[in-house]
Structures are given as structure tokens and as C-alpha cells.
Amino acid sequence: MFILNISPDQTNGYFDHSRRIVLAYERIQDFYLADASKLLQAEARQAPKNVAVEAAMAALIFAEATARDEDVFTKQSIIRLKKIQSKINNDTASNVHHLIAEVEIAIYCGLLQVRLNNRLRAASEFLTAYTTSKNAYKMHPQNPVVKLLWGNMIATIGSLPPELRKYLSFVGYTGDVKKGVDLMKEAHRRILNNKTYKIYSTRANILFLISAKQLVDNEEILPESFGIDPMENYVTAIVSAKVLMEQGYNDTALKILKQIQPKEGQFPLHYFHYLFGKGLLAAGDSECETSLLTFLQNYKGMHHVKAAHRLLAWHYLLANDIKKADSLMALVPTVGLSVIGPDQQAERDAEERLNLTLIRSRILFDGGYLDEALEILLSDSGKKCCKDPIEMAEYHYRLGRVYQNKGWIYPAIENFEKAFSQHQQPAFNRANSALQAALLYEKLGIHGKATYYYSKCLELKNFPYQEGIHQKAKAGLIRMGAY
Template sequence: MTKFKDKVKHRWPYRVIVHLNYRKQNFMPQIKILNSKLSLAVLLLFLPGPLFAKFDFNANCLKAYQLVFELKLNAARQMITAEKKMNPDNAIVPLLENYADFFQLLTSDSKEDFNRLKGNKSARLDQISDDDAKSPYNLYAQAEINLQWALIRGRFGEQFNAAMEIKKANSYLQENAKKFPAFHLNLKGLGLINAVLGSLPDGFMKNTLSTFGIKGNTKSGLAMMQKLADALPKSTYEPFYEEVIFYYSFVLTDVTHSENAYAETMKYAARISDASLLKSYLKAYVSAKRGHNEEAIKTLAERPSGSQYQAFPYLDYLMGVARLNKLDFSAANYFNKFLQGNKGVSYVKDSYLHLAWMELLSGDGKGYQLYAEKVKSAGYTLHERDKQALSEVMSGAPNTGLLKARLLFDGGYYSKSLEVLSGVKEAELGQLKDKTEYHYRLGRNNEELGKLDEALEHYQKAVQYGKGLKAYFAANSALFMGKIYMKKKNFGQAKASFNTAINMKGHQYENSIESQARDSLKRLN
């Protein structure tokens, strides 16, 4: 979108005739331009607006949309307010207002903001549903608003309402795809719903949606999103590219745990403007999750800053995690900065856990205990990382050698992690949990370094030691064994390993591990 940056300040000043062809075989509308001197690329940016009088995605709206995705929310809201005054009947405005609320809640993670803003939903949907039913933006906008609120509600524990909103969004998008098969923005929401629900573990959300016949298909969802990501730069819907990549990268990283998540994210994010703070977040998050720690630190250090950007305390937390993953204790500054600026419900316990670890690694047992008490008393347990943090301090202080190896592995420093593990003697590990983790860490590092036979040997020992433990090491070892056997085309052993992972119950991350194992079994079958 950067190439259009200075060209969206005014409405389209020239006459354009747009011929729509909504046959299935045509991916986008056909266009005829009367002024041949004008660049086609510039025209395409303005195409969504003139199509429908009451859903006017004009230059002002497109600029506001761009500002939202750069996380310049104040400027975006100002433009939305101005558009509302000039065109009070423009039904795109409530959709843009919802985008701004969505990203405010994503960045603030504030329950107070959530309780204040969620009341806006109904009025926005009413305005849109009463407007032009012949426009593909009618059902699409209603679906988007429902889907955005479903994603946010999940962060604050409102699972039932989230399930109902996903049901509505799916219904609207399915109907819109039938009415307007060439309106391919439908693929964004349908792809996201299918990918997420197809990988959803057994539980309240999955069971609730299953009663309505909504099950999802991860493979189909990914295919939809990838198709859209590839097609948008060459289409009239290019301005929506950044949003599609945002969701696509999230699905690859957190839903399907794809080995290609980092490479795909870097490839697709390359054409997004460096002025986008959302781009920095996306690149740093995926880099940190996929073991590219130095890239995460570099991205966060060079991220755009200034009063025009929305406050985003999570980025300080992420920098703290990345620095500690290379055993850089300046990480404490970033965790403390996060805790001071944070108004949200997530990562508080986990931040105190990381601060406790630094005290332990520095040899200060009392300091560790002080922060361990903070883990128990502060924050919430809505996020999985905070649940895990509480579970870990309740289990007692970790072995420092295993802790160092864990951190280095998480940062992608696999050889250094193995060096640390070489100094840990299994015979000196008194607890069964520590013996299990020891072999799990050896397995993980060897696998990442391509030593698959060594990895299998250690994973097997982790499974033997840890079958009855609440720690996730044994179940995750069985899962990774299955994936290695799939690579080796030993499908019988792969199936047995995945079933072993599924049959282990009552451990940490049970739903996530079981979900991945079941998805792998589906691919085997």
C-alpha cells in the first residue's frame, strides 16, 4: 500500500466506468478507464468505493483503513469521524470503526476497554444490515464485525459469545460467496474460520460449533488464505493485503505450527510498508516463535515509534523474552517496562516468572522466591502462558542447567543449548520430571540440528520417564516422534506415536498437543 500513500488524500477526481462481471471464472471485476494517462495501479486503489453508493470505500476510507493497519489509530479515528460527517449514510464507516476498536483491544489487552467498547457492536451491525443488500459489502461487513469480536472475546474468556459470533460470521460469508462468487474477500474470513476450527482441540468452543454443523477444515482454510495472499497484489483488492497476511501468518505460526511459518511470513511481509508497526509486531512475533531470535531483536529495536502510534506494551514483553533467550539479563528492563505500562490481562504472571528465572540464574534464591510469589498473586490466568507460569512456580524452582538449555533452544541457539546440556549429568537429576525434561531437551535440539535418529532416542526416553507426569515433555516427545517418523515414511510408527500423545491425559498443553496429533493422523489417513 505504500506506493499509494500520497495519492489517497482526495477523492477520485476523474470519471471511471466500471464493468462488473461476477461469473465464477473471473477472479476480479473488469475495468475500462476513459483517461488513458492515469496509472492503472492508482485506479485500482479506488475501485472498491464507486461500486456501491451506500458502501463507499472511497479514498478517505481507504486511507483510514491503511492507518489502522499501521497502528496509527488516533489518526485513523480522525479520518473516520470526518468521513462520518461528510457521508453519514456511508455504511463502510461502522466497519472501519470496528477495525479501530479491534486493534485498540489487541494492543491494550485491557478488560476495561473491552467492557467499554463491546457495546458498540449492535448499533454498527444495525446500520450495515439496513443498507444496500445488493452490495457484497453488506454481508461481508457484518461477518467481519462478528469475527473480530469473536477473536477478541476469546482473549477475555467469553467463549459462548465468541462461538455464536463465529457461527454468524460463517453463515454470512457462506451466503455472500454464493451471491457474489467473484467477491474474493470472502476467502479471508472463510479461510480463517476453517483453518482455526479445523485445528481446534476438543472443548467447549469446538463442541458448541459442531452442534451447528460448523467443523472447519484446516487444509482448505490455509489454501483459501494462501490463494488470496498470492492474488491480492495483482487485483483490485490490493489494499486488503496487509490484513490477509496478518491472519495468514497467525494461522501458520499458532494454529498449524507450520515449519514454513517464518519463511512465508518474511516473504509476504516484505511488500508491507516499514511505517507499519503491525508489520514489526508480525515479523518479531513469528521470528521469536520460530527460533529466529536475532531477527526478532533487530525488528523490535528498529520498529517505528512516536506519539502517532498506538501504545503496544506487549512489544516490550516480547523484547524481554527474546533477550533472555540469549541469556542477556538486560531483559529485566523490558519486562519491568512492560509491567509498568501494561493495562491488560495477559503475560503478567509470565513476566514475573522470567524475572524470577533471572534471579535464579544469578544465584539469588531469595530473589527467585520474591518473584515466584508475584507469579502466584498478580495477573490473571486467561492466557496459556500465564497458566503455565503459575504451574511452573507451583512445581518449585527449575534446574538451572535445564533452564539455560530451554531458553537457548527457544531462541534458536541449538548448538549452545546442547553445550549446556553436556554439562548436566542425568544421574545427578533427582526428580523424574528433570530426567524427562533432560531427554526432551536433547531430543528437541538434535531434531532441529537434523540429527533425527539421536532425537528419536531421547524422545523415547522422555516418553518412558514422563508418561504419568503433569509436565508436557512426554506427550510432546511422542508428538515429535510421530512427525519424525512421517518424514522417514515409517507411517506405522508415526501412527503409534501420535496415538501415544493423544492417550496421555492430564498434562500441560494437553489440548494443543492432542489437536496437533489428531491433525497429523488425519494427514496419515
């Protein structure tokens, strides 16, 4: 744990992004956290009134807590962040940088509360971020960092489930996905094109990539298309690889990850090995076993553990080691927690039999290897692989997704509709089939059908990735003027 001792008399400070502060952020973004701590300690001794030290320390605390991902340490980190937030808030020499720091710290705390599955506390932190960013936007509407944060807030709230959004509107919190995303795009472009805001560029890149991936349906989110160099630093590389992998650009993601293999002196980010293992599995590389085992052996937290066991089981299944595959899937319900989407889906998958055809096509599709996935699904064995309606729903969903990504709209819609109608249970593939069918109907201008499937998607509850799927369905209904 990195500790920073600053005098409690912080009532007349100033905010200076000195050379040490700039270097500290650079070291944090490359995960040389011990180096960053030394730089901040030196700056604190030389300039005890510089509030920028506190803001940078908050970024360091969040980076370490994210990397460790252990509940006890996460709780301690939230307490430390709240103390820093209070100091910055109480500083009488408040300016735009103070406000930005307060918003960022509230977001840090909210994200860490999500990790602890404290949804109400997370909501409270995000509402603090909303209020502070709204005030900041009123005071500094032309500042692109403020605009980026405010855009993120209104886009996020605008995409929340209907019942929660309605409640928030009663207490003065409103959102608008399109307006928020447009503000973020404009602000992000200005931040990257103006050296004045360089110290914020990496944080802007990460916030923009993650938010855009969650909220934007009608365009690819490719880092370089938005002026982002994935190799700018370690953090940007990890986030870029994750976003690319989720869109089927597996080879590109692997190329990035291979260039940022952990180095001596870096604070260990065990998630790297999980992500690398996932990508290697999709590429058919047996080295995925080493990466996933490295993750499970060294990571002490509770997230992605179920998902890592499932990925390993799939690796052994593809290697025809059925006994190992079955034993690992049997472990899935007993390890880790079901808080994040990948773990929730892994636990659902553990309830079903291992279907080689569906899993192989799923892995290939996730990696962007569409022709190979289609060949498997359309083969004689592929057509005969399903034993029950649940597997038939998965089969048609997989086929629909392949057709969709190849640009074959009508076969995609046909299979999404078949997937949705196979059974009545809440499941990710049914919900996402309804969502994707709606998106395609909207693209074709068939708004009645689009509205129907967006609504059907929102009717389904208690499935993995529900929050994100519902956000996009609700955004679709808003575009249709049906919400």
C-alpha cells in the first residue's frame, strides 16, 4: 500500500501539475506504482500545499485497488479516497482542477463499490459525481475535461433501466444518451488536440473507450479511429485490447498484449493474464493454458475466477480432455463470485452440458473468426448438435451473430427471431437476440418491429449482462420515440 502524508492544513492550497506530478501520472499509467509513489512523496515534501499531489495520489490508490481487487484492500482504498476527496472539497482555493478531481474520485469510489457488489453505495458515489460534474459544467462549460465528465454522466444516467431512471428524475437527475455521447466525442477530440490537457489525455481515452463501447451500438469503437494510440501506455493498451477483443478484433488485441508483457518493476495486474489467455484461446493457441493458470495461481481476488475456470474447461474440451473439462466446469459454482457478467455467464454455462460444436463456434466468433465459426455451425454435425430448446436457442443466436457481423442482415434477423422463440427462460442469448433483431430492424427502417423487440428485450430479467443489454434496448426505444 502506497501512503502519502500531507499536512491536514489544506485550506489555502493551489493546483499545479508540476513536472513530478506529470511524471507520477505517467508512471501510474504504466503501472510502475512504487516509482509514482516516490515522486508524489517528493512533491508533497517540496510543495505541501499543492492539491494536485492529492489528486494524483487518488489515481494511484485506484490503480492499486483495481490491480489487487481484494475486498479488504478495496474497502481500505475507498476510505482513503474519501479522505482525499474531503480535503480537496474543503480547499478554499478551489478551481476547475479541484472539481475535476472530485468527480474522478467519486467515480473511483463508485467503481470500487461495484466491485464489492455494494450497489446502493455505488449509486450514491455516482450521484455525487453527477452533481459535482453538473456544477462544474455550469461554471466551466468550455473546459473539455469537464465536458467529457458531464457527457459521461448524462449518457450513463440516460441509459439506466426505466424504473431507476424514473426514480432519479424525481430527485433532479436526468440523462440523455445521444447528447452525452456527442459531448464526450467533442470533448475527447479537443483534449487530444490541445497540449494544455495532455495530463488528462489517458484518463479521457479510457473513459471514452469504455463508455462508448457500452453505449454506442451503430459504430465500431476502434481506438485509432478516435486518435488513440493503443501503445501510449500500459493502461491504454489493456483497455484498448479489451475493447477490440469484445468487438471481434482478436488478432489486433493479441498483438497489443504481446507487446506489453509484464516487466520487472511493474505492479502486477493479474487481469492481463486472464485477458491474454482468453485471446489465445480464441486464436487456437495452446499457450492459453499457461496464461489462465498464471491468473488463477496468482490472483487473490474473487472476480473473473469462474470465467477463467470456464475458459480452461473449454481449452481442455477442444483438446479432447473431457475429464479435465468436466471437472473444471463442476468447480465453477464453488469458486469466486457472480458479480460481473463473465462470472455470471460462466455459472449459467456450468448448468448446461459441454456442447463441443456450440463452444467451438462461440470461441471462434468471439475472436472474429467468422468464416471458421460459420463452417462449423453449418456442417452436418453442427446442425445436429443440439439436444434441447436451450441449445437450439444458442445455436440460432450464434448463427445470427455470425451473419450479422458478415453484414447479412435478413439471415441474421431470421436466426435471432428463432433464438428468441425457442423457450421462455431468461437467458443472455434470448435477450441479446431480441436486442440485435431490434437494432437490425431499426437499421432497415422497420420501426414497429424494432420497437417490439426492444420491448421484449426489456421484459426479460435476471440474466448475465442484463444492465448493459437493457441500457441499449432502452436507448433504442428512446430513438424510436417509444419511451
